[in-house]
Amino acid sequence: MTELDEKQFKHLLEQKGLKLDDKGFDAALQGARNLKAEVARVAAYLASHADKKS
């Protein structure tokens, strides 16, 4: 999984109408990266669950 970069995140925030100052952006980017890691974790869980079922 490639790490979410600043440009991508800025674009996603713009799509949602969110405007953060630099300090807020840095903190939010860190949290967003952590959340993306959670997405990978759930994907791995589902894959392993499917393996166990098959």
Add this chain to the structure above:
Amino acid sequence: MNSAADLSLFEAAAALRSGTLTSRALVEAVLQRIATREKLHAFTHIATNALAQADGADAQLKRGEDPGPLCGIPMAVKDLIDVAGQPATSGSRVLAGRIAGRDADVIAKLRDQGAVLIGKLATYEFAMVGPDMNLADPPARNPWNLNHITGGSSSGAASAVAAGLVRLAIGTDTGGSIRSPAAYCGCVGLKPSYERVSRTGAFPLSSSLDHMGPLAATVAEAALALDVMTESASWRPASSMIGQSIEGLRVGFARSWFADDPKASPAVIRAMDDVAATFSMLGAQVSLIDLPDYAPYEAAASIILHAEALAEHAALIARAQAAYGRPTLQCLAFGAVISEEDLAMARRAVQPLTAAMLSAMANVDVMLTATTLTAALPFSAFDGEKAVWTPMRTIAFNLTGQPALSLPCGFENGLPLGAQLVANIGAEDMLCRVGHAFEQATDFSVQRPPF
């Protein structure tokens, strides 16, 4: 006993009916207690008609009408839940000046019983994150040490109950927001089964995970309140087995679930071992059980929570973004990275995660684990700029929808610790039976912070 404010709900109800106490006198005692403990910042609003409500309840009882056990009893409500005629800001400047036009469903049920809704309680902004020192309402403080947080988001509710301001408060729990502040402040917090209590009229954080429930001084009082709050008669009453022996009941102690985490405080581990020993002493069959890994539960729930929260706030963000607190807006921003596919995947994980949890608990009546892994942190651990998460074991049961009860079980450096009991969906009666038995065998629930 110096004040009517210290009467349990049962004692107060009996006194109101025997004529030895009026609701007006009870509410006056509670208002006086609140006034002497303002430093807690637990309340954000005191109802201007509190005494008029009490007079109404007194008149009902005098006429021989008895709408229910909570008639004339003062209670308070987290400011995420609408109470008609009272401020409803969800702890945010975004909704400054908003007055609720009608009661949330659960409040209407309480009001129908003649409950006296004395005011609104502090909440983390939109139940999202806290403490934030820069909001209009200062954060509630831990009654055991004012320099420590209450946890949240039902922060004022836990502070108020633990400090003896009220015996009962109504809160919400999306990832632990009833149970973790109850644990940190030293009171009982009961998150019921999903959809047992209507959520209509509470500002949603994440409708898939949101639950409403009571925070109370004791398990029996929480059970009584939940039975009044319950949406349909199809649910078994939570209070129906209070007082029954727990001899022979199977208690699964999920010790490794918290004790293997390096963040777990040794004091929490010791206190939980003592809880398990107490259950053994009471005749329960206590066995160690292994639960599924916590991380996938937390991961799936976080994805769902952040995606649903951002969607819920879209209109307010468009209209009043500048009015949000900085940590809240940052947390909402996390959700921007969740695609529809990510959300669908997290929702797909709920079924197997729930099945795995139920399977792990299949051979026990209740599961015992820690609510939080530490005592409440000091305010100094929070810089107000970004969110700081405190380690807990709660959100898994928002995902599975199982009922979960946090109750006081010890102290670390003078700050309370909480044990968590979890049962199958609809088995609040079993939870409260076991929790009440623990309370009766120990003195944690009667300890109050010094004032």
